[in-house]
Amino acid sequence: MDSFDRAETEGLLARELQEVADKYGLLPGQKRIQITANLGFKERKLVIDLGRDAVPSTAGAGSEQQCQALVSTSIGILQDIISVNEFFCTYGGKDIYYYHPEPPTRSAPTAGAHRQDQAPTIVMVSAGHGYFFNAVSGNWETRRPLMNGMQEDFVTPYFARDVSTQIINKAHLSVAKARTNVTTIHVPSGHPWWKMSARTWLENQYPSNPDIWNSLPNATGPDAQESNDIRARPLFANHVNANYSLHIHTNGFIEDTSRRGTIGLYQAGRTEDAVYAARILCAMKETIQANPNYATWNVDVAPRGGNYGELRLTDTAKRAALIEVGFHSNPQDAAALQNDTFRSLAVAGMAKGIRLYKEGKQCATFKIDSIPTVSGPVGKPFNYAISYSGNPTYPIKVQSEPVSCATGWNCNSFSRTVSSPESSPITQQINCTAGQPGLSGTFRYKRWLVDADGVKTAPVEHTYTCNATTSP
Ligand SMILES: [Zn+2]
The missing domain is CATH 2.60.40.10 (Immunoglobulins)
Known part of the structure; x- marks a missing residue:
């Protein structure tokens, strides 16, 4: 790609992303969004700058989701032009944490009941989202749309449940889940426990450790609990000393509902996490495509780096990956995401990928x-x-x-x-x-x-x- 193509691509990105940003609307504190795109094609990196007037009043769920919408669009635009591995949002050239420094986190593991050589290998399994309390509206809310008969918040727990079984039975590792699968009622909301966010579940499990589930005690606004929920997941992983974290999500892209398949994300700069995520993706491709009904299911085996609240806070000595299993915005993907056979194939691959990484093995054709x-x-x-x-x-x-x-x-x-x-x-x-x-x-x-x-x-x-x- 020569410099002319690059300028042209950056211009195209800026125009398309501006449209998405305008449709998305402003977050609290944002005065105006003016997108510029900067492609570092040697580093295979895209920096999306939203402008100095686009700094939101807090860093958290809202800013992550807005950035994710821009990144998703960019992936779609770039896929036939240039391979880009890492995506970042900046505000006047600076990361959001320049304006809103992250509070220090306490990531002390649970008291050493095990000697190092006897410590179990723990996989922290985290199902995306769930109900959280909006203190402004006074309601228990979810933020993901009901599309094609499914809602991400209530589909991911099935994957978390089943991958946990696979991890225990086939990979022979221990599991710690950030959300629960129990069906009893969470009385304050009236919803079953399995539908609640990690934040609410972990508050119930670790009442004396608000540093896990309320690490932003001063957060206000409708997203306050959701921002705490995102952070609660890696902080919980650190608390239980989890060796591996697996964050399970489904992808939404209403601008282009033809987008399909599985992608994986890692925290940019953590190269060993990229290897870990790649192992999971490769194993998922193998197990999913083994079934004739899903032989053409696309798994993008090259994970993408970025800055993600769910990944960033993970102890740097431990591994973390986020898997977007499929697009709930696409009817065929949404049907697969709700299909028991597809789910069993996908979770088998997730568990296998973690096992392969742990055993230091490559993903090789059987x-x-x-x-x-x-x-x-x-x-x-x-x-x-x-x-x-x-x-x-x-x-x-x-x-x-x-x-x-x-x-x-x-x-x-x-x-x-x-x-x-x-x-x-x-x-x-x-x-x-x-x-x-x-x-x-x-x-x-x-x-x-x-x-x-x-x-x-x-x-x-x-x-x-x-x-x-x-x-x-
Ligand atoms: Zn999600």
Whole structure:
């Protein structure tokens, strides 16, 4: 891209983003928004400046959402022009925290009940949004629209519930949830607990730790609790000493309802978080696309960096990623987000990605590399080996189907389960039991592997021979 194209693209961005900003309206404290766009194409970075008159009266939920609307638009505009990894909003050239410095946070972990070598590995699972109290209107409110039959606030808890099960059962890690799935009523609002924001749930769980759920005690205005809610999630993760955080959201983009698929976000500058997020995205692509109904589901495996309240406050020694599972603004995506099968595929990938990152493994295609030709005697078991690559979730099934069967023999399709993690190759046994003495046979079988998440390898054919040990 030469400098002329760059100026042209920046001009196009500024015009389009200005339109979005005007439609979005001003936040308290903002006098006027005047957008300029600055593309750093070497750093693959876009800085959206809203102008010196656009500094809102507080930094929090409102400013994050406004910035997110501009970033979403930019991603759409840039996707066919240039690959950009990081997006920032500034106000007169300065970050919002220049005007509204963040209060210091206390991130002391819970008292050391465990020695380091015995400490469990904890994943903090956070379902986006929920009901919070607007002290100005006096109502319990949500801020995400009801679109295509769903509301983000009440769809994300299902993902959080199911990914927690997967993390415990398949990745064998502990889970701490920022929102609950219990269905009893939160009396002050009259809504079930599972619909409440993390802020309200954590207040109930940690009444003597307002530093988690009320870290902005002076916040006022309709968004005050929502701003505290965003911060409560990483502060809770720090409090329980979570090694990994997974923030689950759905995406909305009403300007272009054709936008679809999964994207992932990390806090810009935290390169190891980008690796962590990429691992989750890659594993989600593998598990989701394994189902023929979602084979073309788009997962953007390159995570995007930015400045996010939910990520920024996470202890820098720990990992955090935010996954936008799909677009609730798109009818097909919204249907998938409400579909039990899609959800089970997506959460399997999330749990797998966290496991792979923890185990220091790459996201590699699950495939059979070879099954050597073997031979052995009739009536005495002999081994064959299946060499595979990738990082399947155990238990895995070895599926076998005859391609050609020697005359005089019976050949059947069958499936064997390999239940505990083995490294490649998997050793299997053949036992030829001849119906009549002196009969040798050569057989061709097609075999493939299916892991616990439903991820399949392509089938591979191999030949084996059973040699008669007695004369007819
Ligand atoms: Zn969200």
